[in-house]
Amino acid sequence: MDSFEWNKIIGAILGTLLLVMGVGFLAEALYKPIDGRGEGYALPDPAAGANENAAPATQEAPKSIAELLASASVENGAKVARKCQSCHNFDEGAGNKTGPELYNVVGGPIAHKSDFAYSDELKSLHDAGDTWTFDNLNHFLTSPKDFAPGTKMTFAGLKKDSERADIFAYLTSLSPNPVPFPAVEAAPAADAAATPPADNAAPAADATPVADAAANVADQATQMASDAANAASDAANQAADQATQMATDATNAATDTMDQAADAASDMTDQATEMTSDAVDATTEMASDVADAAAETMDQATETVTDAANNAADAAGDAVMNINDAVTSTDVTLPTDAPAVAAPASH
Numbered sequence: 001m002d003s004f005e006w007n008k009i010i011g012a013i014l015g016t017l018l019l020v021m022g023v024g025f026l027a028e029a030l031y032k033p034i035d036g037r038g039e040g041y042a043l044p045d046p047a048a049g050a051n052e053n054a055a056p057a058t059q060e061a062p063k064s065i066a067e068l069l070a071s072a073s074v075e076n077g078a079k080v081a082r083k084c085q086s087c088h089n090f091d092e093g094a095g096n097k098t099g100p101e102l103y104n105v106v107g108g109p110i111a112h113k114s115d116f117a118y119s120d121e122l123k124s125l126h127d128a129g130d131t132w133t134f135d136n137l138n139h140f141l142t143s144p145k146d147f148a149p150g151t152k153m154t155f156a157g158l159k160k161d162s163e164r165a166d167i168f169a170y171l172t173s174l175s176p177n178p179v180p181f182p183a184v185e186a187a188p189a190a191d192a193a194a195t196p197p198a199d200n201a202a203p204a205a206d207a208t209p210v211a212d213a214a215a216n217v218a219d220q221a222t223q224m225a226s227d228a229a230n231a232a233s234d235a236a237n238q239a240a241d242q243a244t245q246m247a248t249d250a251t252n253a254a255t256d257t258m259d260q261a262a263d264a265a266s267d268m269t270d271q272a273t274e275m276t277s278d279a280v281d282a283t284t285e286m287a288s289d290v291a292d293a294a295a296e297t298m299d300q301a302t303e304t305v306t307d308a309a310n311n312a313a314d315a316a317g318d319a320v321m322n323i324n325d326a327v328t329s330t331d332v333t334l335p336t337d338a339p340a341v342a343a344p345a346s347h
């Protein structure tokens, strides 16, 4: 095998290595991990979510019944009263139905009709001396079951603040002596609290109301703060739950993607291995072919040389023979006048 054959074989091996490396580069380019892109999802900032949800909670601090009544309308209340008319009469002396007649109920005792069979719940409130203040009415009409568990009034309640205020204005109007609406306290109380004490110091009599008002404001503020805190904590919990859920989803998605990539990479590796082994097979075959051809050529050359040598040897032998024959068959006639030639001593 000469150096040219070796060059071919080494070239084939180098080519195979180049191919394998090329497949490696290709696979890397296709499946290169992408850095610096951050999470798949933009997770909401739990703190921001909490603030968002907490703000309305603060604003939704329940309005006092006095505030609601300040903007109530008797006319609208008469319309809302249609929801009650299946069970209640509103006119004086119209009598009880499923529920007691409601004429002159505001400000009167709870269970105000002596001729109606109230639930034990309302009866015991009546016995305790409780009356239908606006606060009690507000509580009862918001959710009868909350105010008096076991009440006979199977009515879900009026959830709208404005509807309750309107029906209270209407009910209040149904009386020979309408109860005055409570004064709206919140605003003056806030003013009083905000005013520097020095300004109010002169009239000693004012000190107590101001202190009361301040205490009220403080109570309300505490309530509002605690409501806001609860709302904020709820919102934070929700946000945390959502974040956890999203993180779990993202992790699952990432795991799936990685599995797929691993599968693809393993497929590529298999293919590359196969290609390499094919290439090696082909190279080996080529090398063996080349070697065979070389051997054959050498055989032929040897044969040719041998033949040539044989032919030459034969030809040389023949020539020697001819010379011998010629020498033997030639009659040498020596000229008589020639000096005697001694015959060759040996032939």
Ligand code: HEC
Pocket: 080, 081, 083, 084, 085, 086, 087, 088, 098, 099, 100, 102, 105, 109, 110, 111, 112, 113, 117, 118, 119, 121, 122, 141, 148, 150, 151, 152, 153, 154, 155, 158, 167
């Ligand atoms: C499904 C029937 C039903 C409907 C509808 C209904 N009520 Fe009643 N209501 C009752 C019954 C029954 C009672 C007595 C409750 C008890 O004894 O626990 C009652 C009691 C009351 C009382 C207390 C009366 C008292 O003498 O102490 C008020 C006030 C009242 N209802 C207002 C209303 C208003 C306002 C509406 C409409 C927004 C309404 N109810 C709708 C059945 C009804």
